[in-house]
Amino acid sequence: MVMSFVFAFIVGGIICVIGQLLMDVGKLTPGHTLSTLVVVGAILDGMGLYEPLIDFAGAGATVPITSFGNSLTHGAMAEAEKHGLVGVLSGMFEVTSAGISAAIVFGFIGALIFKPKGNID
Amino acid sequence: MEKEQYKKLEQNVTPKPPYLKNVAKAFFVGGLICTIGQAVSLFYMIFFNFTEATAGNPTVATMVFFAMILTGFGLYKRIGQCAGAGSAVPVTGFGNAVISAAIEHRSEGLVLGVGGNLFKLAGSVVLFGVVSAFFVGLIKYILVTIGVVSW
Amino acid sequence: MRLLGIMLPLLVSVSLLSSCNEKEKFIVYGSPDNEKEVEAILKEHDFVDKTTVIQYDDSMLVAVQIKPWDKWKKAKLEKKLQKEFDEKYPNKDVLVSADFKIFYEANKIKKDKIEDNKLNDKIKELKELSKEES
Numbered sequence: 159m160v161m162s163f164v165f166a167f168i169v170g171g172i173i174c175v176i177g178q179l180l181m182d183v184g185k186l187t188p189g190h191t192l193s194t195l196v197v198v199g200a201i202l203d204g205m206g207l208y209e210p211l212i213d214f215a216g217a218g219a220t221v222p223i224t225s226f227g228n229s230l231t232h233g234a235m236a237e238a239e240k241h242g243l244v245g246v247l248s249g250m251f252e253v254t255s256a257g258i259s260a261a262i263v264f265g266f267i268g269a270l271i272f273k274p275k276g277n278i279d
Numbered sequence: 280m281e282k283e284q285y286k287k288l289e290q291n292v293t294p295k296p297p298y299l300k301n302v303a304k305a306f307f308v309g310g311l312i313c314t315i316g317q318a319v320s321l322f323y324m325i326f327f328n329f330t331e332a333t334a335g336n337p338t339v340a341t342m343v344f345f346a347m348i349l350t351g352f353g354l355y356k357r358i359g360q361c362a363g364a365g366s367a368v369p370v371t372g373f374g375n376a377v378i379s380a381a382i383e384h385r386s387e388g389l390v391l392g393v394g395g396n397l398f399k400l401a402g403s404v405v406l407f408g409v410v411s412a413f414f415v416g417l418i419k420y421i422l423v424t425i426g427v428v429s430w
Numbered sequence: 431m432r433l434l435g436i437m438l439p440l441l442v443s444v445s446l447l448s449s450c451n452e453k454e455k456f457i458v459y460g461s462p463d464n465e466k467e468v469e470a471i472l473k474e475h476d477f478v479d480k481t482t483v484i485q486y487d488d489s490m491l492v493a494v495q496i497k498p499w500d501k502w503k504k505a506k507l508e509k510k511l512q513k514e515f516d517e518k519y520p521n522k523d524v525l526v527s528a529d530f531k532i533f534y535e536a537n538k539i540k541k542d543k544i545e546d547n548k549l550n551d552k553i554k555e556l557k558e559l560s561k562e563e564s
Contacts, residue, residue, distance in 0.1 A: 163317050168371070170313025171306035177364035178305035181360040182296045187366050189400065193407040195368060195535035196283060204415035212505040217316030221342060221369045222309070225340065226408045231333075234416035239430045246416035250409060253563060256336035260343040261374045261396065265381035269393045270384050272351035330531040333562055
């Protein structure tokens with residue numbers, strides 16, 4: 159039980175370190191870095207490597223932005239298996255992408271209740 | 280020529296980022312956010328009917344909710360200033376980017392302000408996520424059809 | 431005298447509870463009396479950390495927890511155990527799951543001592559749950 163937290167911490171930290179190195183050493187902007195990480199997540203899932211990482215590290219692999227790439231690809235491949243080529247397009251947001259929807263919804267709600275510069279309306 | 284000279288001058292004068300410190304901060308804050316995510320996952324598995332496989336969805340949604348609270352009170356900015364990638368890489372960073380853009384442009388109205396600017400910072404993430412998922416899916420489909428790999 | 435009357439049962443229960451943690455890593459609960467067999471299959475594998483088996487007649491639910499370092503291969507190990515159980519009990523409807531939720535619920539079933547029809551329903555419920563994809 160405790161180990162699940164330790165692994166979540168370590169793997170999550172490592173993914174963030176990779177992001178930090180991309181920004182510091184690679185001189186990428188945050189936008190470039192996050193986009194790169196999402197693509198990496200997608201490729202890793204294509205190779206069947208991201209799901210085992212989730213099994214191992216739990217939230218350490220589902221919380222970083224890389225999991226977006228993974229879940230979009232996972233949905234695309236699952237639908238393609240069932241429904242052929244069109245499944246690649248239709249399946250993407252099917253299995254999951256709660257993160258993107260949540261960000262949109264909470265962004266809207268946040269815009270309604272918060273004032274800029276961080277005061278409650 | 281001048282451009283080149285200026286670039287070189289800029290590179291020489293710009294202070295180098297403290298690599299080790301940044302990496303350490305990113306590791307700790309990123310790891311901490313993921314650990315909180317793990318606790319949230321466990322919460323959903325124990326008190327609700329989610330399995331390990333399905334708990335990822337509510338966990339991510341909850342983390343974005345936390346990001347909304349922290350962004351709304353201006354606290355996420357401070358975390359970001361000290362933690363760099365540690366606060367940008369987790370999904371909370373994505374949430375913060377979207378939510379802060381929405382809050383900032385509220386004054387321009389919901390449709391043009393919020394709607395038009397919501398994806399200003401996060402659009403590239405969604406774009407490259409979808410496009411890469413498409414190509415990876417396509418390649419995998421082709422490989423399976425040829426018979427090189429199986430699903 | 432009174433002190434002894436309080437301390438003795440306390441000491442006994444504490445020692446029982448502490449040994450409980452060690453022994454109760456392999457739990458088999460339910461009607462058929464094949465505890466030894468089932469335990470034998472599972473104990474053979476190093477990667478199994480804890481397991482709770484719930485059964486009612488021909489329906490069996492094997493909830494395992496894989497050791498942390500072996501969790502990379504969780505999906506493969508789960509399939510492996512599923513094959514083994516399918517071969518050993520071809521007449522039964524066995525489901526092997528390495529999911530934490532299933533394990534947690536299986537332990538709750540044992541703790542609450544659910545019986546008979548309710549047990550059968552619960553097993554069915556958990557089997558459905560483990561097949562969900564989102």
